[in-house]
Amino acid sequence: AQKITQTQPGMFVQEKEAVTLDCTYDTSDPSYGLFWYKQPSSGEMIFLIYQGSYDQQNATEGRYSLNFQKARKSANLVISASQLGDSAMYFCAMREDLTGGGNKLTFGTGTQLKVEL
Amino acid sequence: DVKVTQSSRYLVKRTGEKVFLECVQDMDHENMFWYRQDPGLGLRLIYFSYDVKMKEKGDIPEGYSVSREKKERFSLILESASTNQTSMYLCASRLGLSRAKLFFGSGTQLSVL
Numbered sequence: 001a002q003k004i005t006q007t008q009p010g011m012f013v014q015e016k017e018a019v020t021l022d023c024t025y026d027t028s029d030p031s032y033g034l035f036w037y038k039q040p041s042s043g044e045m046i047f048l049i050y051q052g053s054y055d056q057q058n059a060t061e062g063r064y065s066l067n068f069q070k071a072r073k074s075a076n077l078v079i080s081a082s083q084l085g086d087s088a089m090y091f092c093a094m095r096e097d098l099t100g101g102g103n104k105l106t107f108g109t110g111t112q113l114k115v116e117l
Numbered sequence: 118d119v120k121v122t123q124s125s126r127y128l129v130k131r132t133g134e135k136v137f138l139e140c141v142q143d144m145d146h147e148n149m150f151w152y153r154q155d156p157g158l159g160l161r162l163i164y165f166s167y168d169v170k171m172k173e174k175g176d177i178p179e180g181y182s183v184s185r186e187k188k189e190r191f192s193l194i195l196e197s198a199s200t201n202q203t204s205m206y207l208c209a210s211r212l213g214l215s216r217a218k219l220f221f222g223s224g225t226q227l228s229v230l
Binding site: 006009031033035037043044045047050052091093095097098101102103104105106107108109110 | 148158159161162166167168173176205207213215219221
């Protein structure tokens, strides 16, 4: 079963507008973490933001914020004041803690964001 | 800065060949991962390791194996390459801490003909 679901294959947003990229996840563990990564056309993977399952507040990093709704199992990324350089593929990922030790990180299928003038 | 180095940026191999993809990290990270990235499918986890000589199957391990003889090196092995293994392969590493982020290599684009 898909653990991380990103339902928007592509999104368009106008420059300077805010945009929300959706991510839902599935786990029965109480301890987990959620990451967002950006992959521009160059191919590099850029870490954006992290949210722990026990964190009391929603994570923020500059123009990025994570709308964490634990009961709904969603961890949507909000980008404020979009810029042309935000055009990229965005991936949501979940960290699961294994009983034998170690962590497993799985990714969603991604959302291609295009920022327009 | 953390460096995750993948030995080849592009590789072309023939069906049936044994293929080795090498990944080395320089920051003493416990966790290492191999993903493949295909359009529309995102990053899919092949294998991961949280300690030397430890390995765990990811979501799509069939047709692959791994080796982690030293902490800094994690190798992905295609025992008998097939055309459906043509893909971009990404190696990543991280500390074994909850909030630790993944650091990625630049990827290996493998073509199996």
